[in-house]
Amino acid sequence: MNPACVLTIAGTDPSGGAGIQADLKTFQELKSYGMSVVTSVVAQNTTGVKDVHHLPDSFIREQLFAVSEDMPVHAVKTGMIANKEMMQVIKDWVQTIDAPYIMDPVMIAQSGDPLVEQEEQIYLKRHLVPESTLVTPNIPETETLLNRRIDHEEDMKEAAVEIVEQLGAGAALVKGGHLKGKAVDFLYDGYQLHSFEEERIDSANTHGTGCTYSAAIAAYMSQGYPLTQAVEKGKHFVTAAIRHSFDLGKGDGPTNHFALRREVFHS
Numbered sequence: 001m002n003p004a005c006v007l008t009i010a011g012t013d014p015s016g017g018a019g020i021q022a023d024l025k026t027f028q029e030l031k032s033y034g035m036s037v038v039t040s041v042v043a044q045n046t047t048g049v050k051d052v053h054h055l056p057d058s059f060i061r062e063q064l065f066a067v068s069e070d071m072p073v074h075a076v077k078t079g080m081i082a083n084k085e086m087m088q089v090i091k092d093w094v095q096t097i098d099a100p101y102i103m104d105p106v107m108i109a110q111s112g113d114p115l116v117e118q119e120e121q122i123y124l125k126r127h128l129v130p131e132s133t134l135v136t137p138n139i140p141e142t143e144t145l146l147n148r149r150i151d152h153e154e155d156m157k158e159a160a161v162e163i164v165e166q167l168g169a170g171a172a173l174v175k176g177g178h179l180k181g182k183a184v185d186f187l188y189d190g191y192q193l194h195s196f197e198e199e200r201i202d203s204a205n206t207h208g209t210g211c212t213y214s215a216a217i218a219a220y221m222s223q224g225y226p227l228t229q230a231v232e233k234g235k236h237f238v239t240a241a242i243r244h245s246f247d248l249g250k251g252d253g254p255t256n257h258f259a260l261r262r263e264v265f266h267s
């Protein structure tokens with residue numbers, strides 16, 4: 001039997017913890033067939049972003065059609081999309097695809113380095129958010145999307161509803177990793193609010209958590225899980241990946257994509 005096929009459109013992380021690399025590892029772990037279209041090649045590691053090389057938008061289009069003219073796409077996710085030209089190409093292509101579209105509105109790396117310039121963030125909000133089945137902003141991204149501060153859980157809930165009703169996303173998952181207390185995320189699916197809560201793990205190894213989470217949701221949706229169940233299972237995956245994360249690198253270490261396995265890994 002053929003596997004479910006899931007595509008990531010994102011930037012790279014040669015140190016393997018975030019971006020395309022995190023997405024493909026997640027797809028593999030969750031047993032979907034992973035495919036990838038590179039938007040930007042990023043020289044980064046756990047300590048931060050050193051340099052970025054953007055691919056021409058015409059070449060992103062070529063990659064997208066090389067995938068979709070040949071392969072089934074059962075779900076798609078986007079991560080880092082650095083400029084308007086790329087956003088337009090991706091928007092046009094997404095409209096040709098009949099599959100759930102999970103959009104992680106990546107703006108700033110965990111290290112604080114910007115991955116998408118401010119002017120382009122507005123374009124992302126106007127043009128890509130309305131195409132999404134689900135958008136997955138963290139707190140700073142939610143603040144940028146809605147132009148106001150998000151300080152506590154009530155703000156997160158209101159924001160999730162607003163991102164759907166005012167910005168036109170199919171659904172919104174506002175992630176609470178940047179707040180204190182429990183690690184709570186709120187999903188508004190257009191009908192009701194759902195909360196997903198886990199204990200906060202005392203770990204600085206959170207490089208790539210957002211990428212891993214949205215990739216897991218996309219993988220589960222490629223397999224036909226409904227949205228709420230895909231988010232629930234994705235949350236379980238990312239929590240395990242943080243709980244068993246690796247102390248690798250000199251900065252915030254990467255999460256552990258093997259975490260749901262029961263095996264022991266030796267160094």
Ligand SMILES: Nc1ncnc2c1ncn2[C@@H]1O[C@H](COP(=O)(O)OP(=O)(O)O)[C@@H](O)[C@H]1O
Nearest residue numbers: 138175176177178183184185199200201209210
């Ligand atoms: N220390 C932590 N312990 C447990 N869960 C966490 C922790 N930090 C983040 N999370 C969870 O990881 C996921 C990614 O969240 P977040 O850090 O907000 O996104 P991003 O990586 O995009 O900044 C969310 O489900 C969030 O609740």
Ligand SMILES: Cc1ncc(COP(=O)(O)O)c(N)n1
Nearest residue numbers: 011019109110208209210211
């Ligand atoms: C290419 C790329 N995309 C996204 C992120 C954000 O990662 P995080 O999940 O840690 O916020 C990143 N550092 N690099």
